[in-house]
Amino acid sequence: MTSHPATQTSCPVPLELLALLLRCGEVRLGAILGQLPDTRRAALAFYCFERYHLRRLGFAVAAHCAPAALEAAGLEAGEHLMDLARSAAGRAEAARHGTQRPALPRAA
DSSP states (O other): OOOOTTOOSSOSSOHHHHHHHHHSOHHHHHHHHTTSOHHHHHHHHHHHHTSGGGHHHHHHHHHTSOHHHHHHHHTHHHHHHHHHHHSHHHHHHHHHHHHOOOOOOOOO
16 A cells, blocks of 8 residues: 555544544544544544554544545545545445454464
């Protein structure tokens, strides 16, 4: 996967908040994300989307972002992420990433 301008080595929100977002339900997720500035939500969406184990959360966060904020954070990739987050195909991909684990080599 190629890197986008929004790629960060550190999480754009405190790790405690990231952990809370991973544990909470959809209704609470919207309430928590509503307290963050749109630019921070967009940065968090890309941060999560670019990490396989957080991709499902990335889709959920992107669905709570304004299209302009996602586009500003990720240039042309922002529009693509918004389309995926709001489409049935994107929800299916998010569900697939939420349940599948990366294959790890087995010890011989």
